[in-house]
Amino acid sequence: MNSSDDDDGSFDELMALWNAQEPDSSEEEDGECGPFILGADSLDDEDDAPSRQPEPVIPPDAVEPAEFAESGESGDEGIHILPANFKFPQVKTGTRTPDRFASVRRLEKPVHLHVPDFVESRIGLALEACPHAADAVEAMAHAERDLMAWGTPGRMRPVLLVGPPGSGKSTVARHYHEALGYAVQKQNVAGMSDALSLVGTHQTYGDSKPSIVTEAIAHSGMANVCMIMDEVEKAPRESRNGTVQDALLQFLDLTEARAFRDVYLNTSVDVSHVRWVLTANDLNMVSAPLRSRCTVVHVPAPTVEHVPALAWNIIREIEVERNLQSGWFDLSGYEMTKLQEVFTGDMRMLRRCVEVVLREQVRHWARA
Numbered sequence: 593m594n595s596s597d598d599d600d601g602s603f604d605e606l607m608a609l610w611n612a613q614e615p616d617s618s619e620e621e622d623g624e625c626g627p628f629i630l631g632a633d634s635l636d637d638e639d640d641a642p643s644r645q646p647e648p649v650i651p652p653d654a655v656e657p658a659e660f661a662e663s664g665e666s667g668d669e670g671i672h673i674l675p676a677n678f679k680f681p682q683v684k685t686g687t688r689t690p691d692r693f694a695s696v697r698r699l700e701k702p703v704h705l706h707v708p709d710f711v712e713s714r715i716g717l718a719l720e721a722c723p724h725a726a727d728a729v730e731a732m733a734h735a736e737r738d739l740m741a742w743g744t745p746g747r748m749r750p751v752l753l754v755g756p757p758g759s760g761k762s763t764v765a766r767h768y769h770e771a772l773g774y775a776v777q778k779q780n781v782a783g784m785s786d787a788l789s790l791v792g793t794h795q796t797y798g799d800s801k802p803s804i805v806t807e808a809i810a811h812s813g814m815a816n817v818c819m820i821m822d823e824v825e826k827a828p829r830e831s832r833n834g835t836v837q838d839a840l841l842q843f844l845d846l847t848e849a850r851a852f853r854d855v856y857l858n859t860s861v862d863v864s865h866v867r868w869v870l871t872a873n874d875l876n877m878v879s880a881p882l883r884s885r886c887t888v889v890h891v892p893a894p895t896v897e898h899v900p901a902l903a904w905n906i907i908r909e910i911e912v913e914r915n916l917q918s919g920w921f922d923l924s925g926y927e928m929t930k931l932q933e934v935f936t937g938d939m940r941m942l943r944r945c946v947e948v949v950l951r952e953q954v955r956h957w958a959r960a
Contacts, residue, residue: 603863670702671815675807678823692795696802696810696857705815705865706941707745708772711736717771721905724894731770731889732869745816750844750868752824752883753892754875758938760902761871762822764891767905774867775812777819779804783825789837792856802856805863815865824870825877837879844868844885851852893937903931903941906946921950 620685680693680700690698702734710715715736718729735748753761762778769776779789794802801807808817827836842848849864870886872878896900907921911934934945 604705607792614910615761619720627723644664650826671704671705671865673699673712673809673815674857675859678859693802693857695807698812698813699806699861703809703813703815706774707739708736708774711740711772714772715768718768720765720901721767722760722769724898725753725760725764725891728761728889728891731887732765732867734887735867736772747846747865748816748867750870750886752870752872752875752878752888753891754872754888756876756893756937757873758850759890759893760939761889762820762869763939765818765820765869765871769818769867769869772903775808775814777808777812777817778802778822779819780822781836782823782838785828786833787836788833788855790839790843791834792854794855795858800856803852803854803861805852805866806857806861807862808852809866815862816867817867818867821870823872824882825872825874837882840868840870841885844882894931894939894942895937896935899932899935899942900928901929902942905945906943907950910947910950921953923949 643890678700680697683689685692685899705707715729715733719726722729731751732748735746738746751765753765755761766776766778768891784790789804792806793801805819808819809815812901821840824837824840829835842852843863843866846864849866850862851860853859868886870878870882875883875888903923907923908918910916911918911920930943931949
């Protein structure tokens with residue numbers, strides 16, 4: 593970005609205008625915003641640009657895609673999720689009848705149990721992305737530590753991340769599991785009216801469908817997919833179909849999870865390998881039985897000192913979202929200072945402010 597006096601004034605005015613706005617608490621914690629137009633590359637003077645933090649080196653061929661991983665990719669025979677003798681009804685050819693089991697039919701065959709490699713380097717990536725949430729990363733990394741110690745993959749104890757809105761609870765969960773190659777599905781619990789989405793709906797219902805957990809395993813082809821249940825304390829407390837917090841208990845108990853009964857499929861499903869991360873703003877609103885099944889970790893709001901690492905990570909995310917080459921964007925020292933000045937501890941607002949900076953850069957590129 594051009595750092596002339598006129599440009600500085602324009603930038604100051606823009607940032608001051610944005611800083612006066614109130615954050616929208618209804619948006620997801622990941623801070624995803626609407627699209628904006630990005631242009632060609634721009635370079636600031638190297639003396640003005642803050643140095644990027646070095647990233648752990650991972651060989652390019654070591655990254656295993658999380659989605660659509662087939663069983664046996666790592667040399668194992670896979671995990672049987674459904675009973676060995678279970679078969680879905682066959683769809684008659686030449687008919688227009690939709691396949692009612694299309695979303696889960698692949699579970700007739702074993703699915704892949706993901707075992708990450710280069711564990712320490714990948715954990716380092718997660719710590720770099722969310723430096724203020726080191727305790728949360730270490731809690732989720734417990735199973736990977738066991739893998740390195742015992743040589744066999746273990747089950748992750750459910751983790752409940754508690755912290756103020758905008759502290760990046762679901763973000764750190766997503767960054768960690770994506771860095772280690774796990775498939776991730778995020779569900780906003782506040783939008784779930786009852787427990788039917790979790791346990792499945794009886795086939796006699798007009799909008800019947802399997803459990804979202806069963807579908808997540810089938811979609812990813814991964815037995816240990818990560819389920820992020822966001823804002824779990826906001827789940828409705830009363831429902832004739834059962835409450836979400838109560839329904840979650842069977843998934844977080846290892847014995848019950850091995851024989852979870854999907855109402856739609858009318859059979860047992862082994863969901864004991866699923867990795868669960870719950871988030872909440874208020875621990876007092878989470879039921880005692882649910883808390884007792886989780887490792888509770890408090891995630892503090894990030895501080896000004898965390899802004900450089902968080903800002904660089906947001907820029908990398910935007911580059912991926914826009915299908916741009918890594919390093920397409922840069923920040924000058926002036927821009928980073930302004931981000932630190934307006935930072936209030938809310939990662940959603942930081943994302944918006946970074947987007948303001950990038951829009952300003954694009955505006956100057958258009959004039960070049």
